[in-house]
Amino acid sequence: MSAFLNAREAAAELNVSRATLYAYVSRGLIRSEPAENGRHRLYRADDVRNLRARKSPTAEGRKDAxxxxxxxxxxxxxxxxxxxxxxxxIQLATVATLESVAGLLWQCGERNPFDQDYPSPPAIPDIPSPYARMQALLAAAAPDDMKALNLRPWGVAGSGARVLRLLVSSIVRGTPNSEPIHSQLAKAWGVSPEAADVIRTALVLSADHKLNVSAFTVRCVASARATPYAAVEAGLTALQGPRHGGQTARVAALFDEAAELGDGAVAARLQRGEVLPGIGQFLYPDGDPRYGALIDALDRNGFDNEARRMAESLAAAAMDLTETAPNVDFGLATVQRTIGLPAIAPLSIFAIGRCVGWIAHAQEQYENPDLIRPRARYVGESPQTAHAI
Structure with missing residues (x-):
């Protein structure tokens, strides 16, 4: 029996489409490697069959999926x-705006979901944390937006546009308007048109990344038929964790250490048994293309300074010691230091960009009649006869 299957064979064994097969690979459930001709990939037969066994019906006739x-x-x-x-x-990121990518992901066709009037944002307390401020603003605005109750695709796209503009207004401390999002951020942060183009690229690259923890959280909330406001609030809650969007703050801390120790900051972290933040992304064994696209954006706009050289030297040191390439979090931190953005910028860019993907996931989930309810496998004590606790 062959140790590998081609895509057609693997998809047939699992009784799924090739797109679903690729999704299993991207989540690390099936290992793959290039064929000898280099034009196709082969899939580990044992991984395919193990996954098929997990998806097969149980003795009770239900799927143990x-x-x-x-x-x-x-x-x-x-x-x-x-x-x-x-x-x-990556190609889109060289020319597209976040708004145009939203139209693509929200399947708007020729219709423009951003072509609408935007109410003034509600008054909220002055909250330093960008995440908390975004969530507070959404919670305050949601009760007055009755249109958000329309969970059909176009209704969700319209709500998504209002939510996105509201998030931007929380960062720029202004009123929602129709100016391109990257331009609003660049003006609020006092940087050049060239820096605005880098911000545009970063927003597009942050728009979505499959079923990560925040996207799954959004889909769970959407499956309960809560509004897009609630779904995005939930996504923000997940995103701020240090193992997700909070990675950028950890990369910034590494950069601060490098200001004192130089490239030795990498070895110092490894000697302490610490994981290097912003290094490695299991979905891209050969390196995260989003990092490369951010570096290309800096090149395209003529940014070459000491801050960038320090960041790239640090990345090279990490690759030398770990044989692992930087990811988008490292790239966002590099952009922030290179073009002189405020410390909140990487988190803000990531959250605003990812909101587009969250709305797309919510929109897709609203069209699915099922409530997401993962099953739990009980691993506690066996049932016992009644006795005093």
Missing amino acids: DTTFLESAITLIDDGHLYYRGRDA
């Missing part, structure tokens, strides 16, 4: 490439 598997047509990661609805995300 991992119910956290969700089919999606939004984002694909395949063979080191990132695609938004079939379009190469």
Whole structure:
């Protein structure tokens, strides 16, 4: 029996589409490697059969499937490439605005969900944390937006546009308006048009990344038929964790250490047994293409200074010692230091960009009649006869 299967054979064994097969690979459930001709990939037969066994019916006639598997047509990661609805995300990032990517991910066609009137944001207390301020603003605005109760695709797109503009207003401390998001951020942060183009690129690259923890959280909330406001609030809660969007703050701390220790900051971390933040992304064994796209944006706009050289030297030291490449978190921190953005910028860019993907996931989930309810496998004590506790 062969140790490997081609894509057609693997998909047939699992009784799934090739897109679903690729999703299993991207989540690390099936290992793959290039074929000898280099034009195709082969899939580990034992991984395929183990996964098939997990999905097979139980003795009670029910599927013992991992119910956290969700089919999606939004984002694909395949063979080191990132695609938004079939379009190469890296290529889009060179020219597209976040608004145009939103139209693509929200399947708006020729209609523009941003072509609407925006109410003034509600008054909220002055909250330093950008995440907490975004959440407070959404919670305050949601009760007055009755249109958000329309959970049909176009209704969700319209709500998504209002939510996105509201999040931007929380960062720029202004009123929602129709100016391109990257331009609003650049003006609020006092940087040049060239820096605005780098911000635009970063927003597009942050838009979606398959079924990560925040996207799954959003889909769970949407499956309960809560509004897009609630779904995005939940996504923000997940995003701020140090193992997700909070990684950028950990990269910033590494940069601060490097200001004192130079490249030795990498070895110092490793000697303490610590994981290097912003280094490695298991979905991209050969390196996160989003990092490279951010560096290309700096090149395209003529940014070459000491801050960038320090960051790239640190990345090279990490690759030398770990044989692992930087990811988008490292790239966002590099952009922030290079073009002189405020410390909150990486988190803000990531959250605003990712909101577009969250709305797409919510929109897709609203069209699914099922409530997401993963099954728990009980591993506690066996039932006992009644006795005093």
